[in-house]
Amino acid sequence: MQIGEVAREAGVSVDTVRFYERRGVLPAARRKPSGYRMFSESAVERIRMAKALQELGFTLDEVVETLQAHDVGEATCENQRWRLEAIVGRIDAKIAELHRARRNAVETLEVCRSGCCRLTLS
The missing domain is CATH 1.20.5 (Single alpha-helices involved in coiled-coils or other helix-helix interfaces)
Incomplete structure (x- = not known):
């Protein structure tokens, strides 16, 4: 998925997707030879989860830590x-x-x- 599609599906701006990638909420996207970012479909769900955690009051650092714990199978x-x-x-x-x-x-x-x-x- 290209960045615009991810943003649209997740209900955020393209800048938010870029910011989340820089801050580690999203793993670095693979790049086409043209330089365009290509995200997996799981990026949309990950952004939605990050937004839901932030709405609960998690700081962005806490969101990243929580998602990292989930990624390595340590989150219960x-x-x-x-x-x-x-x-x-x-x-x-x-x-x-x-x-x-x-x-x-x-x-x-x-x-x-x-x-x-x-x-x-x-």
Whole structure:
């Protein structure tokens, strides 16, 4: 498959396919004598898996590590569960951070409504 076809089938841009290849999400494509990249059909599924993992909160490095573990036959639910646990922890920390920011914004708004705005320098 040529790069445009892979991108179309996977629902990403050609630039994303190139980026994923550079970062190791996709194995290096073989090249035609003309220089055109030729990907196997499995590239589409691999991109879809990478996108699904990113939507779960995996960083790109974590996506690459997870796919590499899968490639060598070492990925099982039991030995990869820690990755999801870490992501849930990061999400929980971000939610707590957002709650604090909201609480501070609401307090500042209440002070501002009382006539003592904290947003001005005077």
